[in-house]
Amino acid sequence: MMTDDLAALRQEAEAALAGAQDLRALDAVRVAVLGKSGSLSGLLKGLGAVPADQRKERGAALNRLKGEVEALLETRKAALEAAALEARLKAERLDVSLPPRPFAPGTAAEGGIHPISRTIEELTAIFGSMGFRVVEGPDIEGDWYNFGALNIPDHHPARQDHDTFYMPGTDAAGQRLVLRTQTSPLQIRTMLGEQPPIRIIAPGRTYRADHDATHSPMFHQVEGLVIDRGITLGHLKGCLTDFLRAFFGISDLPVRFRSSYFPFTEPSMEVDIGWNKKTGELGGGGDWLEILGSGMVHPKVLANCGLDPREWQGFAFGMGIERITMLKHGMPDLRPFYESDLRWLRHWAADPLAPASLHEGI
Ligand code: DAH
Numbered sequence: 001m002m003t004d005d006l007a008a009l010r011q012e013a014e015a016a017l018a019g020a021q022d023l024r025a026l027d028a029v030r031v032a033v034l035g036k037s038g039s040l041s042g043l044l045k046g047l048g049a050v051p052a053d054q055r056k057e058r059g060a061a062l063n064r065l066k067g068e069v070e071a072l073l074e075t076r077k078a079a080l081e082a083a084a085l086e087a088r089l090k091a092e093r094l095d096v097s098l099p100p101r102p103f104a105p106g107t108a109a110e111g112g113i114h115p116i117s118r119t120i121e122e123l124t125a126i127f128g129s130m131g132f133r134v135v136e137g138p139d140i141e142g143d144w145y146n147f148g149a150l151n152i153p154d155h156h157p158a159r160q161d162h163d164t165f166y167m168p169g170t171d172a173a174g175q176r177l178v179l180r181t182q183t184s185p186l187q188i189r190t191m192l193g194e195q196p197p198i199r200i201i202a203p204g205r206t207y208r209a210d211h212d213a214t215h216s217p218m219f220h221q222v223e224g225l226v227i228d229r230g231i232t233l234g235h236l237k238g239c240l241t242d243f244l245r246a247f248f249g250i251s252d253l254p255v256r257f258r259s260s261y262f263p264f265t266e267p268s269m270e271v272d273i274g275w276n277k278k279t280g281e282l283g284g285g286g287d288w289l290e291i292l293g294s295g296m297v298h299p300k301v302l303a304n305c306g307l308d309p310r311e312w313q314g315f316a317f318g319m320g321i322e323r324i325t326m327l328k329h330g331m332p333d334l335r336p337f338y339e340s341d342l343r344w345l346r347h348w349a350a351d352p353l354a355p356a357s358l359h360e361g362i
Pocket of ligand 1: 163181182184185223224262264265292293294295317318320
């Protein structure tokens with residue numbers, strides 16, 4: 001049984017708690033009841049004066065009351081915090097659809113997006129809308145990832161074509177190290193690392209010992225890979241046609257699939273787009289320009305990654321990022337991409353405040 005003074009104290013505390021309208025008022029109630037000279041603490045201190053036969057019972061009652069008041073305090077605190085958050089959410093509104101403010105006049109934007117980065121953003125937006133995810137891998141690869149697993153055995157002529165930079169030493173598995181000559185090793189890494197269905201693109205740096213107006217020892221490629229059940233050449237053609245038309249912004253861009261050879265695809269196809277050779281204009285004109293390599297993933301490559309080719313099929317593609325960037329913008333020379341010439345950079349840089357998005361046109 002709670003003695004009368006305790007019952008009264010409890011009522012008082014309850015009323016004070018209900019009346020506390022903010023966390024500060026709530027704390028004042030806590031101090032008044034449970035603080036050093038609070039009402040409940042006073043009663044606890046007075047326990048010594050209670051006759052011995054009642055002391056135990058009274059002590060237990062006081063402790064129970066203390067626990068109850070503490071619980072009530074917590075509940076009220078949670079309610080006040082929730083109300084405060086609610087009020088803040090109502091008061092603080094952020095309109096994420098507002099366009100960014102332009103730079104003030106006279107304070108020219110110092111930063112710009114490099115055309116390579118811009119193209120990667122655009123690729124990501126277009127393939128992203130088709131359900132592709134971006135993956136990355138190391139620039140220094142094991143020989144097996146860059147060649148062997150892709151069905152390019154030792155002494156295969158493709159190894160010479162790539163003018164590979166070999167690195168000293170070997171990786172943990174004893175493989176010779178190379179600067180990756182293509183982004184295709186990401187096909188292998190992805191298939192080894194996850195189960196299909198797979199839909200990835202892998203943009204990144206690649207390296208070949210080659211240097212002239214259209215070749216640089218370091219350049220960029222983007223790889224694409226789709227693995228699922230029942231994937232056909234039709235999917236490859238539809239996907240790449242849609243991509244090329246979106247990227248170049250020409251809805252009726254002629255696209256041609258021409259049979260070719262890559263060790264890691266069967267059948268393999270090179271993809272050409274229509275252009276006018278004389279004027280350099282993309283679209284009509286009756287001439288064809290090779291743009292990228294593609295094909296149905298070779299059964300041996302699937303098997304090298306532990307996938308049963310009778311169950312899983314897919315297609316892959318790879319293209320040069322500098323090349324499609326130069327074509328899209330009519331840039332004549334590859335070399336300035338890496339020369340850090342501010343005049344070139346200012347001329348070709350993309351606006352950092354207007355990221356690539358399908359809504360506004362790529
Ligand atoms: N890796 C090839 C190259 O660097 C490009 C390529 C061709 C990638 C066909 C592919 C593909 O995924 O299917 O020349």
